[in-house]
Amino acid sequence: MVLKNEPLSKHSSFKIGGNADFFIEIPNEKALVICLENIAAERYMVLGSGSNVLFSDKGYKGVIIKLTREFRNVEVFQEKILVGAGAEVQHVLNIALKNSLVGLECVAGIPGTVGAAVYGNVGTKSEWIGALVENVEIYKNTKKERLNREQINFSYRKSSLEKCVIVRVEFLLKKDTKNDSLSKIYDSIHKRLQRQPLDMPSAGSIFKNPVGYSAGKLIEEVGLKGLHVGGAKISNKHGNFIVNTGQATSKDVLTLIDIVKEKINFKFNIALETEVKIINGK
Numbered sequence: 001m002v003l004k005n006e007p008l009s010k011h012s013s014f015k016i017g018g019n020a021d022f023f024i025e026i027p028n029e030k031a032l033v034i035c036l037e038n039i040a041a042e043r044y045m046v047l048g049s050g051s052n053v054l055f056s057d058k059g060y061k062g063v064i065i066k067l068t069r070e071f072r073n074v075e076v077f078q079e080k081i082l083v084g085a086g087a088e089v090q091h092v093l094n095i096a097l098k099n100s101l102v103g104l105e106c107v108a109g110i111p112g113t114v115g116a117a118v119y120g121n122v123g124t125k126s127e128w129i130g131a132l133v134e135n136v137e138i139y140k141n142t143k144k145e146r147l148n149r150e151q152i153n154f155s156y157r158k159s160s161l162e163k164c165v166i167v168r169v170e171f172l173l174k175k176d177t178k179n180d181s182l183s184k185i186y187d188s189i190h191k192r193l194q195r196q197p198l199d200m201p202s203a204g205s206i207f208k209n210p211v212g213y214s215a216g217k218l219i220e221e222v223g224l225k226g227l228h229v230g231g232a233k234i235s236n237k238h239g240n241f242i243v244n245t246g247q248a249t250s251k252d253v254l255t256l257i258d259i260v261k262e263k264i265n266f267k268f269n270i271a272l273e274t275e276v277k278i279i280n281g282k
């Protein structure tokens with residue numbers, strides 16, 4: 001399905017963003033290849049669930065691709081799970097648990113798709129999804145490649161899978177019938193409910209944690225919790241969350257980001273790096 005002038009606020013957990021020139025839903029690999037061939041000269045990006053992006057108020061000049069249907073398939077082969085990049089991470093975690101496969105607990109409660117999770121190596125402060133990846137199938141332009149785990153670098157909220165479309169991921173988990181996965185998952189979700197402003201639109205943590213520090217605590221220490229610019233506000237509940245109180249624009253959010261960076265740099269001499277992907281507009 002091809003949509004013209006599609007409002008990106010509908011496709012971002014922040015509920016912010018102008019219109020994309022084109023928004024294409026791709027149901028399978030054949031359609032993906034045709035699409036990639038046709039948009040080779042255009043600017044494009046793959047979008048998962050939009051829970052880690054800040055779109056511009058000016059929208060997106062180019063093509064947004066969303067992987068649907070066959071890209072949401074999940075298959076279990078003993079200790080391995082083969083997953084389409086468009087599947088939701090929480091769905092995969094549920095299937096793993098039903099099959100007594102453990103390892104993915106570090107992603108409990110994290111919104112978004114498998115493709116984005118592997119691209120951004122999501123997880124907690126100490127555990128990442130990248131550690132469970134066995135291999136990844138990608139498209140670089142129209143060329144398909146399969147990369148083994150040795151060929152991919154994973155570090156804190158980063159992978160070497162740049163400038164490609166991830167289409168499928170194989171995870172290697174562990175069979176464990178008397179596991180304590182469920183209690184780990186409940187614990188993680190309980191902490192999220194207590195600490196994060198999940199009742200308001202946001203994109204999760206705005207900044208990466210600098211080595212040895214918590215970005216949220218630093219922001220709290222400089223007294224910026226509760227600060228707002230237009231409709232964007234630094235959450236009173238968690239210093240590293242910026243929430244949309246209703247009518248926030250990306251300009252509001254970017255202004256808050258600049259204020260935080262400047263204050264933290266001035267007070268602690270630390271250069272904060274954004275975790276949210278800031279997508280340039282038209």
Ligand SMILES: Cc1cc2nc3c(=O)[nH]c(=O)nc-3n(C[C@H](O)[C@H](O)[C@H](O)COP(=O)(O)OP(=O)(O)OC[C@H]3O[C@@H](n4cnc5c(N)ncnc54)[C@H](O)[C@@H]3O)c2cc1C
Nearest residue numbers: 048049050051052111112113115116117122123166203204
């Ligand atoms: C309330 C909340 C809590 C969160 N908690 C956490 C947390 O605890 N830990 C954590 O790590 N993150 C967390 N996040 C951030 C977010 O959930 C993750 O970054 C997630 O992986 C984003 O998935 P998505 O599908 O929404 O990606 P999107 O936001 O749609 O895209 C993110 C990036 O991935 C790229 N991408 C998407 N799909 C593909 C693909 N198939 N191939 C190549 N590139 C692709 C996009 O181009 C974009 O650059 C949180 C977010 C929210 C809103």
